[in-house]
Amino acid sequence: MTSEGKEGFINQRGELVIPCRFDGVLPFSDGLAAVSLGGRYGYIDTSGALVIEPRFAQAGFFKEGLAAVRYAVDEWGYIDKTGQMVIPP
Numbered sequence: 205m206t207s208e209g210k211e212g213f214i215n216q217r218g219e220l221v222i223p224c225r226f227d228g229v230l231p232f233s234d235g236l237a238a239v240s241l242g243g244r245y246g247y248i249d250t251s252g253a254l255v256i257e258p259r260f261a262q263a264g265f266f267k268e269g270l271a272a273v274r275y276a277v278d279e280w281g282y283i284d285k286t287g288q289m290v291i292p293p
Contacts, residue, residue: 213237213252222252234266236285245273247287256287 205214205224212224213232228240236247236255246258247266262274270282275293282291 211239222248230263230265234269234271234285236266236271238263238265238271247271255285256283 205212205220207224210224211226211229212220213222213229215221226239226241227243230238232250236249238245239248239254239258241258244258245260245263246254247256247263249255260273261276264272266285269284270290272280273283274280279293281289281293284290
């Protein structure tokens, strides 16, 4: 859902469940969603709490506990659900 240029999440009934406070969002995958704040990406859980601070230039979906993230041009690596780099760029 988008409101005043910010994005959030609604449930299947159309009710706002995570307020519109993000610059951009990706759908939830593996329990987390990538969100953009101030030009950087981090991840939230289903309650809307930031679980991985926005520090990535780009972020992907979690699958089997890992997500691809980009630190800088051509510097991709994989993080786990705690934000720890498990496969470095």
